[in-house]
Amino acid sequence: MSRIGKIARRTFLIGSAAIVGGVAFGAYYVNKAIPNPLLDDLKDGEAAITPYVKIDQTGITLITPRADKGQGSYSIQAMMIAEELDVDPTKVTLTPGMPGPAYYNGAVMDEGAPFPAYDESWIAERVRGMMFIPAKLMEMQMTGGSSTVKDGFVKMRLAGAVARETLKQAAAQRTGIARASLQTADGHVVLPDGSTIAYTDLAADAAKMDPVTDVKLRPETEWKLLGKKMDRLDMADKVTGQTVYGIDMAVDGMVYATVRANPGIGGDVLSYDDSAARSLRGVQQIVPISHGIGVIADNTWYAFRAAEALEIEWGAPNYPATTEEIFAELEATVDNEDRFDHRQRNDGDVDAALEAGDVIEVDYRIPFVAHAPMEPMNAIVQVTDDACHIWTGTQIPLFVRNHAADITGLERDQVYVYVLPMGGSFGHKLEDTHVQQAVELAMAVKGTPVKLTWSREEDMTHDYPRPAAVAKARGQVKDGKVETFDLSVAQSSLMTSWFGRLMGPLPGPDATITTGSWDQPFEIPNYRVTGYRAPDMVPISSWRSVGASGNGFLHDSFLDELIHAAGADPLAERIRLCMHEPSRKVLEAVKEMSGWDGPSMGENRGRGVAFCMSFGVPCAQVIEVTNTEGGIKIDKVYSAVDVGTVLDPVNLEAQVFGGVIFGLAHAMNCETTYENHAAQQDNYHVFEGMRLFQTPEIEVQALTNGDKIRGVGEPGLPPAAPALANAIFAATGQRIREMPFNKHIKFV
Template sequence: MGKLRTLTRRTFLIGSAAIAGGVAFGAYMVMRPIRNPLLDGLAEGEAAITPYIKITPQGITLITPRADMGQGAYSIQALLIAEELDIDPATATITPGTPGPAYYNAAVLAEGTPFPAYDTSTLAETVRDFMSVPAKLFEVQLTGGSSTVPDSYTKLRTAGAVARETLKEAAARRHGLQRADLNTEDGHVILPDGTRLPYTELAGDAAKLEPVTDLELRPAGRWKRLGQPQKRLDMVAKCTGTETYGIDLKVDGMVHATVRANPGIGGGIERLDSAAAEATEGVMMVLPITSAVAVIARNTWSAFQGANALDITWGPAPFPADSGRMFEVLEEALGNEDAFDHCQRDVGDVDAALQGGTGLTATYRVPYLAHAPMEPMNALVTVTETDCDIWTGTQIPLFIRNRAAEMTGLPADRIHIHVQKMGGSFGHRLEMTHVEQALEIAIALRGTPVKLVWSREEDMTHDYPRPAAVARGRGRVQDGKVESFDLAVAQSGMTSGWFTRLAGMGIPGPDATITTGSWDQPYDIPNYRVTGYRAPDMVPVSSWRSVGASSNGFFHDCLLDELIHEAGADPLAERIRLCMDDTSRKVLEAVGELAQWTGPHVGYRHGRGVGFCMSFGVPCAQIVEVTQTPDGIRLDRVFVAVDVGQVLDPVNLEAQVTGGVLFGLGHAMNCELTYADHAPEQSNFDSFTGLRLYQVPEIKVKALSNGPRIRGIGEPAVPPAAPALANAIFAATGQRIRELPLNRHVDFV
């Protein structure tokens, strides 16, 4: 930690964890400290020892820059700081702060390295650590990829420890003592004689000192809060309906707006008749904007009614008109050399191995899926001659800042992003179309605050959905074992289009999301190949909760289950035998113990299915138990085992795992976006139906802590749910389903 001692009090090296871990770089741009933004406007008697903690005589503020979309991100970030700062986080003010370079995400790009998560070789770990470099250089302040905890675990604890020790040093100097002789407790420095000095009283003295960085973080055995059940800081507000989201904001003098855009994203407007809309009560004006028409009114309801009255003829979209043709495009790409994208897993001689033994060929497919968060997209924007203020729930604040600077012509430092709490996202708020629309309206109405809210129908039909995909699997078994596994996946690219929308340029090279969740599974199959084919771009697509693993988990695990059945082996025992990663093997063993596994058949028309997927470095195994009733399939119980390396809050971990399971099951059972005449046919929750309350099964969760790295849990429980359910249906009924949603083939009760 010696390098940290060279810092001045006005800077703090966010990337210190990488240096401490042995990844050091000589380039100035990499090594340079990032200025602490909390020092701007700091008053006498106030201290901002790191970018994450501000202490004033009135209280303590903790900066939690990773966005909270309902997953408890603010609470866990505050808890990480509070553990080392030695305060009760409930006594502090929690805020995401002002977005800026200091809050880049050092962990989010690590998932994109060409190494499976179970590869812990020196090379793999070095490359993963190196990915913090481009994240820092390009100021990637982004929430996603289950990276909040991996990014924050050391960073925020270090921030809390630096502040704690600096406050102790301030107290020691004031009283002529040695820092080593002082202790802390609940926001106080404790002197040897028992005197308690509040941090708020020491802030002024601490602000004059160099940050104390010669320290050690507390080991898990000395944690006071981490690792123990916690009450989320937002729980009371959410349970009482008093939480405030972006959609709830009000400012004096604001107008309300909504939009109608071409349901075939990318298509234009051929004809517009706005007379009926302009005559609607409460409507103030109709404003054509880029690829859409805005209706500005005195309230949101009037804006919605005016938008419904618009008479618009839309131009054609640049993709096939219906779902049937879209799947034809995907199938044409599958195995087409011209569409070949990458092959990251090719072990043994698959082609030769497929010539002998008992063989299997199967085709799988999954549909487009909307994100469909409960809170539709919204933004409140004010543009003046000198400043631009944007209030919105977002996972990409600096991308929005940069786009706003382009659109308004204002300097980036005059763009003020106020990140709001969000009523869900699932990846939807990795986009900024709604903010661009609000900006365009606000520029036209310069000086007037504009609150834009999408209707539910606009949100559903103008989403950038999870890609549809098809896969073809082949394999052979021999002597009761799986010997050959060949999976080819085709879908449109996800990453390049998303980055083009954000930064104006695509990402060259293969799109790893096409096979993520399939090529990187920890199985030692003698002949093993996973190939990705990139289909032509069709409906513009984006990240959906668990990204590529959301579909590839279904493809990979269903094919493996079919091969295990062909071999006559036990579904759980054969997965355990094939598993070459100790952490994953223990997860599979744990879920078997939790479920008291005795095999897939547990009674007449009563079956169990196993699902496993490693995503975002987290091995997650699930066993789903179902019963075939006269009215359809009933979900009975789900058993889940995961390993995140270190459990920081067992209560929230269980909530995230349970939520992920229900999210995965509901979408696997019922949800799809189908297209006709270029437009989605599902526009609200009546036609895009998740799991109903009466269908929710009993869920038991077991968390392990054997993994070598700390991991996040917001997404990894989603991918195994669909294959575990499909495999359970096969065990109960003998019906093998290779297409989602499952309700195309069976009824659920």
């Protein structure tokens, strides 16, 4: 899409922004305009068309509504706008703006289309093209699914282009020089004689005119920012400690709070004794809340101490009490036709093939894992009779607003959410239980801001983890080739649990049960992947790379087993089976990067390859390991990805690095287990990531053979676990079919 049509003056395009004495620009990206709530109250000299560019006499503000949780979203959104606006992104102000329905993410639901990403048929593309409709109707202002760049690539550049051309038109009217004869550079309109007029000087004029919407986007060959090596715009503030994260935020007059919620998530409070807690220094109030007790105090440390002193009798939640019981339920689910959920891959005749005999059959397990970001959950909330103000880091600001309105009884437009940078998330801040708790506490002290902070232990044990899963895999090989692949996966429904907390469970099958396994670009004669839905148990949530985080391990590990049983080369057979050209080129690239066909690695050394397409991004990895006397040492990781178009090569490499390390760390060491309904891992010493001395050298190559723009925050993760498992097999002969691997082998 390179053009946008004429727009009506009294509609807005993709949101709204109130500008005092200034002008706002943006881009029309959906067919139906969303009513602009600001237009009725506009004053002279004000304009509110879209939210992405705000210019007044004091400066330029770029509004970047996708949340930043360390992945650089503010920076890349600003770069996309600045590329067309012709401004230096280091000289403007960035803000996420106030949340609103018009900031919906039109790309976040693409994964819900019932077609694999490599299917580019007419019907598949047509359905994907319509996925923005439910996102719009459900007001999905959400950051996730590696969709920030994918969603913003056209509309944010158009926002900059419309702003640029409208400012040129304002200059044309002032000077009498045709707009076509004007240029722009560094926040100025440039006249033919070389003189300039600052955008800020033209803002009041531009506010009085209709925006120029018949614009063309600049081709990639003319980009000055995108595609080039660039520094993250937030880097200086972060390394100098100036970034204000949610946990750093303070407002005048606030009090401090924490909570103790039922260790069995969803269970009630049967009784409690707060006498000891009330006697402690600094305690102001003890407040019952949903499923727990809150403490309001003079500072956070006092609140923590008082919460520890509470004596509480807890009721049992509605799920099995132990990990063993949960996995027994999962085992009873897999291949149970009464719990069949979906089968989106069913090529050839798997049943007939398996009945012929010579079946290879193995089982796999995926554990629960917590998100465990460095910054625990926190929020500041102030409730009055006519407003609720919320300061927090969140990926779901409109859901935060809606839930707060439900709790307080206020109208939604009386709830104001100020989105702050986050100290990590990995999906953790797709939840707002902590905000709801803070709202309940703030209602107990109306008018006073309450800063709620979860302790590390509360954060770890009340996380909604990645789903646990079991899988049964059966297959056959013939004439040195993989002939039959049959994978059955059982887990509880992520969409019932997570999305149910947001706005109610979605009807129909839950594709996340098999995402990352059914949708892989391989052509096997008999090929079937089936999802079975276990009962709702421990409440679960979206974790970095979602379904692919576990299914990438299940699918590729079993594929590797079959390839070895066939006596084929692991990489060559994957390339032969691959039917998607960009994916095949990724496999070929990692083969070349790693010197796969080179000399033997020698005794006690091994390398494994794995592939997973997730979020439309094919990613292949080769991992080299050494089997030392003390355990497995991970030496090097080669990773090749194809995102279609590389906008920020430096951050792309960093995101793949992070995905690899996150995937390896959790595969090696991490799981969340349950006893008496409660999570047992309550801090990092028992949920240990990869240590610095264990971190391998990582080499990344980005390809651009795909014809669509993609995100890369998550696709680097899914191949890491199977590539490591396959490397361990190559070095030791030991197959590991359960995470974490440290249950079966040591690492050094």
